[in-house]
Amino acid sequence: MIKSNPFNSTTFLSFWSKHFLGDKKASTFNFAKNLSFYESKIPGLHINAGKNLTKGVHYEFDPKSGKEEKGKTFLIYDVIDFATPKENIKNSPLGLYSVKQYPGFLIELGDYNSLDDYMSKTFKKSSRYKLRKYKKRLEESFHISFKAHCGEMSKEEYDAIFDSFRNLLEKRFGEKQISNNNLDPEEWNFYKDVAYPMILEKKAILFVLYNNNEPISVTLGYLSDNRVFDAITVFDIDYAKFHLGSIKIMNLIDWCTKNDWDILDFSKGYFDYKTRWSNKKFDFHYHIVYDKSSFKSRVLAYTLKSLFALKQYLREKKLNETLHRFTYALKNKKKESLDYQFLEVDDRHTQKELAPIDFNLSEHSSLKGICYEFLYLHQEHLENLNVFMMDETDKTFLLVGQNKKIGVKLNV
Structure with a gap:
């Protein structure tokens, strides 16, 4: 169970509602008391507030549904913690489809007392040598510092970091020539608005690697009681030779072990670096809850289940990467690689x-x-x-x- 899930917090949900719901109001239902839902454009379909911009939600299914759920269908994105016995669902007037969507990766750090301890038990000697060499070379060539911004922070400093954050993301995905949903204006404006108050509340954090006073790697994280969620991360591609991605992870692990955080969660989606660094893999599921007694609800639920199963099949075939490259090409001129x-x-x-x-x-x-x-x-x-x-x-x-x-x- 994720204790004090930041994506269920009042601040996160209020800013999400402000940016994406407009005049609509979110409501709670008996079957999932710690989640709230809004009515979608599809009649009878209710979607969890936060939708796919959370990095994982949890809830306990309550089989004693009431009249509020009658005839309705519910879609819950990115469920990562669900331990409800099947008997509870079997004996409920509500049915449930669970569709696997994304792999998740994390590092369980409870058994490690330091970065060196983690690396010595995780990587071969040759790999440890290379990783330490990257960090040493970076520090030999630049004035490098690392800071975790959490708690007190001026708005001016926050805005400056977030401007650099966006510039680095645009530069990074321009090089890769693929579109990135985080850079969509509506989504980016939400992240920028919500992160600052959550940082002041110590429910979010900005990890920044600096060359002098210039951010060269930025990670936006969210915080539960014992878990750091790595939400959005980027590094300056000009420093690619120094392997900033690996150095950034080393800094995160070092910070987590020194500050008693048990889990560093890399969140959803497959990347090679996640398999190299993580020691636990899990899955994100979409849950579709429906009224068994309603023909309309059953049909809608089955249709959604089939749609998400198809999307997962296409994702496993890597057709989503082709789509991201195609959408980028539509919006941007082809960038010639530097020789x-x-x-x-x-x-x-x-x-x-x-x-x-x-x-x-x-x-x-x-x-x-x-x-x-x-x-x-x-x-x-x-x-x-x-x-x-x-x-x-x-x-x-x-x-x-x-x-x-x-x-x-x-x-x-």
Whole structure:
């Protein structure tokens, strides 16, 4: 059982209702006392408040339904904790379909007292070496800090982080060339509105990895009594060589073990990193509850069950990924991948006057990830890096660090 589920909290549900229900009102029903429902556009169908924007709900099925449920059908998204005996449902006037939809992944941390303890018992020595190398290289090349924002936080700081959060998401999914529902204006505005008051209430948290004062990885999490839900996460793709995704997870585990959080929940959906880091897999289900005595309710419930079963089949065949790429392509121009190569240079290339380049400017933004790769490969620090134009026509540049200099040619 999820204690103090943040997605059942008054703050989360009130902001969700404000953004998505308009004038509609949510109501409670006897069969699921800790959930509230709103009437959908389909007559007779009621959907749980929060819908698919929660990261997991739980409820206990009460077989003693009343007249309020008569003739109605209920759809409950993302059920992850349901231990009601089958006999309770069998003897109820309400029927239940449970349709598996998404895999879920989490780390149970109760048996580990530190990040090192978890890694030593989870990864081989060679893997631990690589992971620690990524973190060490990052800290050798930049001024890195990590902060968990929970409780007191100024609105100005919050807004600045959330603006960076969105920019990083747009950059990340632009590179992948797939659409991301979190960036839909209606959905993003909800997340931005609800997270701040929940942070002040210590029911949400922003984990931020900084280079100086610039966020380079941001994770929005929600908090129950013992569980951290990793809701939305992103890292700056310019730092890809440093494996920021792995470093971010290491920071989360370290924070959880130091602050006595037993579960780090990666939430729904399959990604390779989740299988590498998690030690428990579970499933998200959609529940369809219906009135057994109502023909209309039975037909609607069976139709919904069949629809969601079909969606899951298509998802398992990875057709949803094709759809996300297609919808992205409809809205955006195709982005050409950057092709480049490093070139060995000698003193002849640096005897003439070369024009300095600021790769932070938008016209040179393609150089940023290349420069950071140079820092990683040669263990240089950003403060010691200088970039020069060697040949504008040929698109060649010179990267000069404290101990290494190398040429770069963009193949455009």
